[in-house]
Amino acid sequence: xxxxxxxxxxxxxxxxxxxxxxxxxxxxxxxxxxxxxxxxxxxxxxxxxxxxxxxxxxxxxxxxxxxxxxxxxxxxxxxxxxxxxxxxxxxxxxxxxxxxxxxxxxxxxxxxxxxxxxxxxxxxxxxxxxxxxxxxxxxxxxxxxxxxxxxxxxxxxxxxxxxxxxxxxxxxxxxxxxxxxxxxxxxxxxxxxxxxxxxxxxxxxxxxxxxxxxxxxxxxxxxxxxxxxxxxxxxxxxxxxxxxxxxxxxxxxxxxxxxxxxxxxxxxxxxxxxxxxxxxxxxxxxxxxxxxxxxxxxxxxxxxxxxxxxxxxxxxxxxxxxxxxxxxxxxxxxxxxxxxxxxxxxxxxxxxxxxxxxxxxxxxxxxxxxxxxxxxxxxxxxxxxxxxxxxxxxxxxxxxxxxxxxxxxxxxxxxxxxxxxxxxxxxxxxxxxxxxxxxxxxxxxxxxxxxxxxx
Numbered sequence: 001x002x003x004x005x006x007x008x009x010x011x012x013x014x015x016x017x018x019x020x021x022x023x024x025x026x027x028x029x030x031x032x033x034x035x036x037x038x039x040x041x042x043x044x045x046x047x048x049x050x051x052x053x054x055x056x057x058x059x060x061x062x063x064x065x066x067x068x069x070x071x072x073x074x075x076x077x078x079x080x081x082x083x084x085x086x087x088x089x090x091x092x093x094x095x096x097x098x099x100x101x102x103x104x105x106x107x108x109x110x111x112x113x114x115x116x117x118x119x120x121x122x123x124x125x126x127x128x129x130x131x132x133x134x135x136x137x138x139x140x141x142x143x144x145x146x147x148x149x150x151x152x153x154x155x156x157x158x159x160x161x162x163x164x165x166x167x168x169x170x171x172x173x174x175x176x177x178x179x180x181x182x183x184x185x186x187x188x189x190x191x192x193x194x195x196x197x198x199x200x201x202x203x204x205x206x207x208x209x210x211x212x213x214x215x216x217x218x219x220x221x222x223x224x225x226x227x228x229x230x231x232x233x234x235x236x237x238x239x240x241x242x243x244x245x246x247x248x249x250x251x252x253x254x255x256x257x258x259x260x261x262x263x264x265x266x267x268x269x270x271x272x273x274x275x276x277x278x279x280x281x282x283x284x285x286x287x288x289x290x291x292x293x294x295x296x297x298x299x300x301x302x303x304x305x306x307x308x309x310x311x312x313x314x315x316x317x318x319x320x321x322x323x324x325x326x327x328x329x330x331x332x333x334x335x336x337x338x339x340x341x342x343x344x345x346x347x348x349x350x351x352x353x354x355x356x357x358x359x360x361x362x363x364x365x366x367x368x369x370x371x372x373x374x375x376x377x378x379x380x381x382x383x384x385x386x387x388x389x390x391x392x393x394x395x396x397x398x399x400x401x402x403x404x405x406x407x408x409x410x411x412x413x414x415x416x417x418x419x420x421x422x423x424x425x426x427x428x429x430x431x432x433x434x435x436x437x438x439x440x441x442x443x444x445x446x447x448x449x450x451x452x453x454x455x
Contacts, residue, residue: 020047021160028167034175041134041145041168042073048160051149052127057092058143067092070143087120092144095131105132105162107153128152132161134169142172202438207431209440210364212406214376214428216420217357218349219412222322224249226339227315230257235331240423247320249346250334254316261309268302275299324348327422351422356388358409358428359400363444365407366432368393374411378426387414390430 024044031037042054054073059066067089069078078085094114108129110121130147145165147153233253237243275295283289320326328334328346339345356376360368372390394408409430413420 021163024048024164025167028171031171031175034172037168037171037175038071042071045161045164046073048164049147049157051130051147053148055088055146056143057089057146059093059096059141067096067144084124087117087124088146091117091120092131092146095144096141105130105158105165107131107158126150130158130161132165134165134172136169136173137166138173140169140173142169142176202436202441204437205434206437206440208366208433208435208443209429209431210360210366211427211429212358212360212364212409214356214358214378214411214426216378216422216424217355218325218327218347218351218422219353219355221327221347221349222324223344224318224320224346224348226341226343226345227318228252228312229339229341231336231338232334232345233336235334237326239326239328239330241326242324243320243326243348244323245320249318249320249326251318252316254313257309257313257316261306261313264302264306264309268299268306271295271299271302320348322348325351325422349422352416352418354413354416354420354422355391356411356413356428358411358430359404359406360393360409360430362397362405362407363447366430368409368430368432373431375429375431376411376413376426377428378420378424380421380424380426381419386417386420388412388428389414 024040024047027040027044028037031040038056042056045051045054051073055069056071057067057069069080069085069089072078080086080089091113094117095108095112098112108131110118110125113121125148127148127150130145130153132145132147133141134143134145135141145161147161230252233251235250236248237250243249275292275298278289278291278295281289326346326348334345356374358374368390370390370392374388374390376386376388378384378386388411390409390411392410397405397407400406411428
């Protein structure tokens, strides 16, 4: 029967270090960016090598140029203007310049540094220092470690650091190639093609377009205006209500008109009585007989006044001239309001016959022709767009509410949609003639420049 040997007490620390090394190298391979790898190198390396402080440095250019600290253990952001960081960069730069310390890790002592840096050593270094360059197999030195701790460095620590340095350097070089692959694909001789491509893109023909607010309006509505001058007493129907021909819409205050009709009726009765009296008296008195034509004319005048008063009284109640959808603001806007003859009060429209009114601001005006295409986006149907065609574009700009100067553009839907209601609003994108992309991008700046320069 097979048996498995359990590790001895002396083998357990070795197995723990081996597991930690395997886990750390797995993290190195799983790193996705150079920054993530650099963070691991100064923080996660502590799992295998005990140290107090760790710094990762990298030459900024060639080996003779200055170094800079990229990461520090237990620190999120490195302040490169701190006195210790400045001194550390100078010390590592000096180690890079030393021929004997370029490629091999080593324990650093004060004697290995130039005289100008030894004072900083005594001020900033509080233990034993181990320095290890991160060298790729192709002999490229990508950076260096600077470790500090209170006790001396042993041979097994140096061996582990040397092993990890190779793993970190290999991963560093691989991730750097991945991040810079896009720039290597564009070779230097082809950089001059970029401005040519930009110029060609700016010359690419596109349709000039403009965006403006749009509102759904009734097409050819019947206007219900005030037939007489007076005060509206009551509105008999609600807004947006379907009405039939002959339906009473609103009624005037009729006190004055009714009294005028009664007075005219009484005056006609008096005039007829005077006429009859003059006729009877004329048989015996020639002078009274001469007044008969005058009394007849007065009766005709009173008859005309009565007929006029009756016509005015008949117009106290206004009815719908045809069937359709009644459009007006609100009852409270008209009840008790005096109106003049011809003043627009209501509209009666066919809800199936609609058109689009687009208010194109002068600042966004483009050349439009009848039949130009447009795309309408209504607020009530935000997920859909509706193609339309321009029917008419106004020649003169009008001042709209909000002191906006705009052209009135009328359009119609390419395909009628029964869901669209009169009064809906949204945004319309109107397409004009074709032009280069540069014109679309620079149209407003050029307009502002011309106005400023006075061209």
